[in-house]
Amino acid sequence: MTLAARPKAATTAERRERARGRGGRGAGRPPGEPRRIGWLYALPALLVYAAFLIWPLLHGAYFSLFEWDGLSPGTWTGLSNYSKALSDPTLRGAFLHALVLVVFYAVVPCCIAFVLVAAMSRSKIRGLTFFRTVLFLPQVVAMVAVAVAWQWIYSPGGPINDVLRWLHGLGLPDWSRGWLGDFTWALPAVGLIGTWVQIGLAMVLFMAGVQKIPRELYEAARIDGAGPVREFLAVTLPGLRRELAVALTLTTIAAMRNFDLIYLATSGGPGDATKVPAYEVYNRTFNTGEVGLASAIGIIIAVLIFTFTVLIGRFVEGRDR
């Protein structure tokens, strides 16, 4: 449930201003209260958080340095699990699949969301709240339910194949197949489910951004004779840089963390066709007894997500200044 908020810590200017506003040292806190009381308020949250998130993370990093089946004593192997994660063909394939899924989860939904926002922003649209509510709905449904539903939709007797067989009856080639069981098509099929889920998130983010773009910019563009496309490229797109960064961050994280869908819809199959790192964390721990390797994969996922979050943050801030 990572919501990749990426705020910067209070800037020095902000801090200085706060200190000045309150007349300097100590004046910020309520009168007569010891400073330490802040710790009392923060401590309960901090303890649960440290015990059940930070500690497991460190513990996982420690596991990742061992060859361990989860039962017998492990053997220290240093960083070899990490080199294995990046050299083993199946695991390397899994990371490559994750990159393919980033295109489906992040790039395609953002492109579609831009089209939707362009359609919503140029003239007044009736029922905007309705469209927004409906388009965001796939975000809300449990991924498990999404997986079960799409398994039926892609199944040999499902609605997609019904349509394709009907088209075949009209003289087109027979394109029907069990999409999730097809070596070539399983990964794109899974990817399209991700696209379906993420469009709404990107759209909602962009819509919020568009509302902050000054109307005068649009009026100026229209006076200059810009059509819908020019107007979008010159006004809307630049105005949405921040929202685009956030949308890409959140959807890429969703692509990297896509366990439920793979576990339920394909179990990584057929063959290794839809194996992804998140699935391999589970698979290597509980099916093949490679706990150290699984931990290393988990840490790599965390590092990739953290790096991506930071890079996107840099990109946004770098151009703001």
Place this chain on the structure above:
Amino acid sequence: MIGSRREAFVNYTVLVVFSAIAVLPMIGVVFQALEGTELNVSNFTDAWEQGHFADYLRNSVIVTVAVVLTATLLSIMAGYALGTMEFRGAGAVFLLFLAGLTIPTEAVVVPLYFDLRSLGLDNTLIGLILPQIAQSVAFGTFWMRAYFRSVPRALPEAARIDGASSWTTLWRVLVPGGRPAILTMVVLISMWTWNEFLLPLVIINSDEGLRTAPLGLSFFQGTHQTAYPLLMAGALIIAAPIVIVYVFLQRHFIAGMLSGAIKE
């Protein structure tokens, strides 16, 4: 308006097409669960009984309520401290919570399994609740801190001058004013907790009676591979509670996603 009639037509077409893409699969699922032609709820009753969904929903309700109540309380307190008080180490604590927002379940689930097992907390609801509180307070603290920082200083100061303790100030003055922010946080944490799958899968690995709704659906699917009407009924049963909440509180879902992601 410059937008011509043709352009308006294109705009509405785009919106209607993508809205249809968003809901048609779900409508298909509903029809499949009702077996198409006439209204047939037997799939729901069958799924409900064969799939033990009453038990799974009860477990999910227990876990979600426990996580939401505890995480909300802890987040309000921690957010209050980090947002209004200046104490030594506050900056470091905030950064620590912030880092937690990027830690994926995938990176902690394996060690959590072994840690909880050695504590005897695997196959218990408490073993499921505690890690989810931890994930939720990272977001909650960040979220509540932003709210407490947005409150004008004069408000708590006036309360303090009237002799209220910091505890009273928090609950009598600041929390009532923060109801929208708190509701939004509650809605998001509920959704994430209800929909969580990997954690229950790993922690509730043998006690079938403790499965949560999403986990129950996955096992139901295991035993009814291609009995699609039954499966679709099961999927609707586990998705419905949060979808109903969404329809009524969609503003809060969307506002939460937006400011959670963009603020500051």
